[in-house]
Structure formats: C-alpha cells, structure tokens
Amino acid sequence: MSALNIIIxxxxxxxxxxxxxxxxxxxxxxxxxxxxxxxxxxxxxxQKIIVVYGFGGEHVKHAIAGDDLIWVExxxxxxxxxxxxxxxxxxxxQGQTLILxxxxxxxxxADCQQMLTQAASHLVVQTFIKQDPTGYGRIIxxxxxxxxxxxxxxxxxxxxxxxxxxxxxxxxxxxxxLKHWISLINNQNAQGEYYLTDIIGLSVQQQxxxxxxxxxxxxxxxxxxSKQDLVNIERVAQQRQAQALLAQxxxxxxxxxIDIRGTxxxxxxxxxxxxxVFIGDVTLEDGVSIGPHCxxxxxxxxxxxxxEAFSHINQASVGPASHIGPYARLRPGxxxxxxxxxxNFVEIKNATIGNGSKVNHLSYVGDASVGADVNIGAxxxxxxxxxxxxxxxVIEDQVFVGSDTQxxxxxxxxRGATIAAGSTITKDVPADSLTLCRAREQxxxxxxxxxxxxxxxxxxxx
Ligand code: UD1
Ligand code: MG
Numbered sequence: 001m002s003a004l005n006i007i008i009x010x011x012x013x014x015x016x017x018x019x020x021x022x023x024x025x026x027x028x029x030x031x032x033x034x035x036x037x038x039x040x041x042x043x044x045x046x047q048k049i050i051v052v053y054g055f056g057g058e059h060v061k062h063a064i065a066g067d068d069l070i071w072v073e074x075x076x077x078x079x080x081x082x083x084x085x086x087x088x089x090x091x092x093x094q095g096q097t098l099i100l101x102x103x104x105x106x107x108x109x110a111d112c113q114q115m116l117t118q119a120a121s122h123l124v125v126q127t128f129i130k131q132d133p134t135g136y137g138r139i140i141x142x143x144x145x146x147x148x149x150x151x152x153x154x155x156x157x158x159x160x161x162x163x164x165x166x167x168x169x170x171x172x173x174x175x176x177x178l179k180h181w182i183s184l185i186n187n188q189n190a191q192g193e194y195y196l197t198d199i200i201g202l203s204v205q206q207q208x209x210x211x212x213x214x215x216x217x218x219x220x221x222x223x224x225x226s227k228q229d230l231v232n233i234e235r236v237a238q239q240r241q242a243q244a245l246l247a248q249x250x251x252x253x254x255x256x257x258i259d260i261r262g263t264x265x266x267x268x269x270x271x272x273x274x275x276x277v278f279i280g281d282v283t284l285e286d287g288v289s290i291g292p293h294c295x296x297x298x299x300x301x302x303x304x305x306x307x308e309a310f311s312h313i314n315q316a317s318v319g320p321a322s323h324i325g326p327y328a329r330l331r332p333g334x335x336x337x338x339x340x341x342x343x344n345f346v347e348i349k350n351a352t353i354g355n356g357s358k359v360n361h362l363s364y365v366g367d368a369s370v371g372a373d374v375n376i377g378a379x380x381x382x383x384x385x386x387x388x389x390x391x392x393x394v395i396e397d398q399v400f401v402g403s404d405t406q407x408x409x410x411x412x413x414x415r416g417a418t419i420a421a422g423s424t425i426t427k428d429v430p431a432d433s434l435t436l437c438r439a440r441e442q443x444x445x446x447x448x449x450x451x452x453x454x455x456x457x458x459x460x461x462x
Contacts, residue, residue: 002120003095004046007087010034010102011054016226022056024102025063026230029262030279033224035065036105042068042117043432047095050087051102056216062202079193080169090184091175096120097170099196101259103223105233107170117171123203124211125150126170128221131346136166138364139212147210150197154190166212167197168221177203241293241356245272253292266305272451291325299330302338316348319355337372351382354397367392377403377421384409396431 011061014023024034031039034051041049052069054077059072074086096119098112115124125147127139133153138160140149148299150167151160181199189195203210215221219236222229242255245264251271252258264278267286276290279297284290284388287299292310300317301307307318308325309360315332318324322340333350338344340353351365353371359365361378367390368382380401382393391409395401399413402421413419423437424459 001173004044004048004116005048005091005095005097006041006044006046006100006226007084008034008037008041008049008051008089008100008102009080009083009099009169010037010060011052011077012082012103013055013077014225016102017224017230018227023224024062025056025060026224027261028105028224028230028233029241032063033105034060034102037100037102037107037392038064038066038069040107040109040112041098041100044098044112046094046098048090052083052086054390069277079191080196081182081194081198084178085129085182085194086195089180091179094175096172096174097178099170101169101223103225104122104169104221106217106219106222106237106345108215108220111213111215112170112172118211119174121174122209122211123173123177123199124171124213125200125219126163126168126215127212128168128215128218129164130166130426131164133164133166136196138163139167141164141165146204147200147212148203148204152189152195152197157295164214168189168215169219169223171196171199173199173203175247177208234271245343245459273309285320365393367391368395370395371397371399371415373397374399376401377405380407381405382407382409 010024014339017023017026025032038049048070049068050072051450052072052074054074057073070090073085074083082255093220111126114287115126118124121460130136137150137152138156139147140151142148157181181202184202185194185198186195191455200210216433221441222233224230224233231364238259241260241354242252242258245266246255249268250266253273257274258272258453259277265283267284269287270284271289273290273292275292276294280298281298283300285301287304290307293309294307294311297314299313302318302320304320305318305322311325311328312329316330316334318336319338319340321338322336324342327344328342329347331347331349334348336353337355339356340350341358345362346359347364349366351368351370353370354374357370357374359376363380365382367384374395383406384390393407393409394412396413396415398416400418402419402423404422405419406424408426411425411428413429416432417429418427420434420436425437429435
C-alpha cells in the first residue's frame with residue numbers, strides 16, 4: 001500500500017457539551033474521545049498522523065501523548081475543507097490520506113482498511129443509512145447509482161432531504177487529488193463555510209468515479225456532540241467490553257453492570273459480581289472472584305484470590321489464594337503475598353504482607369513490612385506519621401499482635417514475638433518473647449454507681 005497519511009479533524013468547539021473541557025477530551029471507557037480515534041489511526045500503521053485542533057488547543061495537546069503526532073492549529077473554524085487545508089503542507093507528495101473525525105470514538109479500523117484499498121487511486125466516502133438523516137450531508141447518486149455529490153442538509157432541497165444515505169465524514173483519497181481539490185473549494189453555501197464535501201463533485205467533474213463505503217454499525221459512525229451522546233456511547237463501549245469478556249469465558253453476574261475504564265485482563269474461570277468498576281490496567285488471574293461493588297484500579301490479583309464486596313483496591317497487588325474484604329481498602333504500594341487475609345475495615349498502604357499473614361479486622365497497616373504467618377489483631381494501628389515524617393514498622397515472621405495495639409514507628413517486632421492486647425509499643429520488641437505495655441494496675445471499685453441523668457425542672461406553672 002502507498003504511504004498513508006491520516007488527518008484527524010478536531011477543531012470544533014463542542015458547545016453542546018456545556019463544559020469548559022474541550023469536547024474531544026471527555027472520556028469514553030476511561031480514555032479521551034480523541035485518544036480513541038488516535039489509537040485506531042495508529043492501528044492502520046500510517047506514515048503520519050496530523051491532528052487539526054482549535055478550541056482548547058494547548059489543553060488538548062498536553063492531554064494527548066505521542067511524539068508521532070503532528071499538531072496543526074486551525075485558529076478560526078471556517079469549515080471542514082478549511083480544516084483539511086491547514087494540514088496540506090504536512091502531507092507526503094505521494095500516497096493517500098484518510099480523514100477521520102476526532103469525535104467518533106467507536107470507528108472501526110476494518111472499515112478504514114477496506115476504504116484504503118480503493119483510495120490509492122480514487123476518492124472513497126464512508127456512508128451510512130440513517131433513519132433520521134437530519135443535519136447530515138446527503139449522498140447524491142445518479143440513475144446508474146454512482147455517487148455524484150454530497151449536499152449538506154442546510155443546502156439541500158426537500159427531495160434531497162428525503163435521502164437517507166448520509167456522509168459519515170470519513171473519507172480517503174490520493175494526496176495529489178486532495179491537494180488539488182482543496183485549492184478549488186469556496187464558501188458560497190448556506191453556512192458560508194469551506195465544505196470538504198465539495199470535493200466529491202470536483203472528483204466527478206474530472207471524470208474520476210467516487211466510491212461509497214457503506215457502513216452497517218451505527219455506533220462506528222456516531223459522533224459525540226452532547227452529554228447525552230457521551231453517555232449513549234459510553235454504554236455501548238461498556239456493553240462491548242462486557243461481551244468480549246463473556247466470549248472469553250469470564251462470568252459476569254450482569255453484563256449491564258460492569259464498568260471498565262482502562263484494560264481489564266482476565267485469566268480462566270474469573271467471576272465478577274455486579275457493579276464493579278475497573279480503572280487503568282487491572283489483571284485478574286485464573287480463578288479470581290470479585291464480589292459486588294468493588295473498585296479496582298491499577299492492580300494485579302493473583303490466582304484463586306477472592307475479593308469480597310465493597311473492597312477498594314488502588315495501585316496494589318495481591319498474591320494467590322488470598323481473601324480480601326468485605327470492606328477492605330488496599331492503597332498504593334500495598335503488596336500482599338500468597339494466602340493472605342485482609343478483612344473488613346482494614347486499610348493497607350505502602351506495606352508488604354508476607355505469605356499466610358492475616359489482618360482481619362479494623363486495622364491500619366501503613367509503611368510497614370509484615371513477614372509470613374503473622375496475625376495482626378483487631379484494631380491494630382501502625383503509627384507511621386509523627387506529624388512531619390513517615391517511619392516504617394517491621395513485623396517479622398510468626399509474630400502475634402494482640403488487638404488494639406499501637407506500634408509507634410520506627411519500630412521492629414522480632415520473629416515469633418507476641419504483643420499483648422492493648423499495648424502501645426514504642427521500642428523494638430525482642431523475638432520469641434511476650435511483650436505487654438499497659439497501665440500498671442487494674443482496679444475495681446465495688447458499689448460504684450453510674451451517673452444519673454439530671455431531669456430539667458418543669459417551669460410550666462410560672
Ligand atoms: C460534517 C459533514 C457532513 C457529515 C457530517 C457527519 C461537511 C461540510 N459536512 O457536517 O456531510 O454528514 O459531518 O458528522 O464536512 N471541524 C474542524 N474545523 C472546522 C469545522 C469542523 O476541525 O472548521 C471538525 C469538527 O471538530 C468535527 C468535524 O470536523 O470533528 C465535523 O464538523 P461538524 O461541524 O460536526 O460538521 P457537520 O456540519 O456536522
Ligand atoms: Mg457534526
């Protein structure tokens with residue numbers, strides 16, 4: 001195939017989004033709309049990708065990564081033809097150009113590939129049969145069904161407005177023709193804009209047939225103009241991701257109630273209950289089950305691990321055969337080895353937990369190294385922060401920490417040590433010992449009475 005150039009038109013304002021964020025930066029499935037288009041463009045292995053930007057330009061450039069992108073500003077939005085004109089100086093002399101719209105995130109790479117087979121020598125326009133074609137450019141065909149023109153809705157007569165075949169906005173053509181045709185278009189039309197669509201008529205005038213590539217999937221040609229469009233596309237994108245998981249053998253308790261805002265990689269026999277949200281790159285190995293209402297972000301969950309309801313995991317990893325939650329919170333830097341148990345209302349941050357260790361109830365373990373086969377009792381807190389600096393707690397293998405213990409870091413608890421419940425540990429604890437740190441005496445006062453509530457005096461006879 002000859003050299004491929006791709007122009008992405010993304011200069012439109014997107015007024016109907018009613019937002020200060022440029023339209024193409026709103027996200028679908030956790031990724032900016034324009035990023036979807038760029039990723040699909042990259043899949044076509046082009047020589048160049050030129051993005052025409054306008055409104056919110058600097059913001060858009062910063063939000064979208066890629067040294068391979070050529071950014072071209074269209075300071076004033078004078079129409080799609082004018083937008084393409086801005087990109088012309090960057091096109092290769094030979095080869096072909098594919099024009100994409102920056103607000104159509106679900107476009108199909110396969111459709112573009114098919115168009116490109118004809119676009120080495122001809123102009124190819126992508127079309128779609130729209131039940132309600134209002135607002136779209138209509139595809140005009142002659143008696144022998146050849147495409148002769150595109151007429152914009154505002155310029156169309158009533159007969160033309162009945163045509164349901166519309167221009168999706170995606171086109172491909174040889175570069176030398178594109179350069180020539182763009183130099184010939186003008187803005188003498190109902191909107192006073194330079195219409196890219198005028199190149200169809202110019203090709204026909206020059207006896208060069210125009211091909212139409214009719215697309216069946218409506219979502220592949222749907223642009224986003226409003227928050228309603230955005231949520232419609234979001235649901236379709238989510239539905240498709242759920243279908244892909246099901247096809248691959250993942251059990252979803254409800255394919256309508258899962259949200260993947262990034263890349264979710266699943267092994268065999270993974271099961272996901274309702275209303276879970278996966279953000280960024282998440283891997284669930286074979287046999288993992290996720291309970292309802294979990295939020296899991298940038299995480300790796302090992303084989304046969306169960307995450308129970310309402311757990312929140314962010315930038316953390318969990319080893320195999322572990323049991324997390326319900327109501328567990330694993331924060332950045334939590335690294336759990338195999339066969340660990342993290343129970344309800346337990347928060348783990350920047351801490352390693354060794355094989356077979358358990359933190360089952362109401363605890364905070366932060367900036368800590370916890371060895372293997374450790375049992376941390378209910379309500380234990382690693383006091384890692386002195387108000388200015390963070391300090392580490394080290395708990396060696398086979399330690400037993402009694403309930404309601406505070407470990408004032410920096411502190412090390414030696415291997416096999418036991419700490420009695422209710423202790424405040426401020427010094428290192430020797431291995432294989434029992435350490436207690438409580439108020440010295442336990443007193444009982446017999447006959448002591450609880451205070452009684454004093455009834456307010458009634459003043460209704462005053
Ligand atoms: C355009 C097509 C119409 C087609 C429809 C499909 C023209 C003249 N009309 O109409 O045939 O059915 O798309 O959605 O091409 N843009 C710029 N700079 C501009 C104007 C637009 O970059 O000066 C970009 C927009 O950001 C958008 C795309 O081009 O991504 C289409 O622009 P839009 O204003 O939506 O064109 P329509 O009038 O809807
Ligand atoms: Mg439009």
